[in-house]
Amino acid sequence: MKIAALIICFFSLNIFCQNRTTKYTLDANGKNVRLTKRIYENEKYPDNSWGFRIEKDSGMIHQHNVPKYSTYKLDYNYFKGIIEKNSNNKYSDSTIFLIKYYYLNDNCSDSFSNVMTNELITDNKILTDFHKVNIENESNIIFLVFFENGIKLNNKVNSKNEYYFTDEKNIFRNNIFINPTLCGSFGLIKPNGETLIRNGEYRADWIVNHLDPKIWNTIFQQ
Incomplete structure (x- = not known):
């Protein structure tokens, strides 16, 4: 029972932490994108840099919409x-x-x-x-x-x-x-x-x- 309780606690804690550190990565048009190395290095959007903001209902948002x-x-x-x-x-x-x-x-x-x-x-x-x-x-x-x-x-x-x-x-x-x-x-x-x-x-x-x-x-x- 103790092991089961620890496992439940672990997964609950993990979910809690994920919710607190949620990050969204958006392209210049506001669409979700996968943060690949190519996009991060600005090869897809060479004229922009990564802006960021914190939304209370969403968490940290990175958006590639800031002029370089x-x-x-x-x-x-x-x-x-x-x-x-x-x-x-x-x-x-x-x-x-x-x-x-x-x-x-x-x-x-x-x-x-x-x-x-x-x-x-x-x-x-x-x-x-x-x-x-x-x-x-x-x-x-x-x-x-x-x-x-x-x-x-x-x-x-x-x-x-x-x-x-x-x-x-x-x-x-x-x-x-x-x-x-x-x-x-x-x-x-x-x-x-x-x-x-x-x-x-x-x-x-x-x-x-x-x-x-x-x-x-x-x-x-x-």
Whole structure:
């Protein structure tokens, strides 16, 4: 009887867990799709990235309906001021800002959580430190990482060397990074206000390559 009870309990628990972690994967048209490697790597829908949202009656929904690239013309001085306030640093008017943005409830990987512990931050900085040093040493680019408000950061925010910050009033979230995307987004903000957003999993050094005038001018002349 005890064994039978344990078996029933196991299956009940399994069903309960499945209900709590239900995930739906939708294509750009809202139809259910199988999450194959080909679709996940954006080969079927090359112009889109994976957006996500949580519905109370459904669970986590991944939908391939977020544009891979977006462009904006911003008030550079306004956003520069926001960055300076967060970082407690002053930057020249020729500074190009590269921002990696993480969204609340993103379940991209185990290295990200709504609670970024010291351990998770340390692990993430192994990669971002490498890119920050290489990018900033060769250019007038400043590389910063922002987290949507609601994500708890356990880091040294008062340190001059810190570059992980909370988007406290969600100013970046509401004006630039408007599409919650699996694995976050990158943004480049130039002094003339031209801003390029790249949604989805990517690398900091790859997005910097878009500053090549041949690439950048082609994008913003369209």
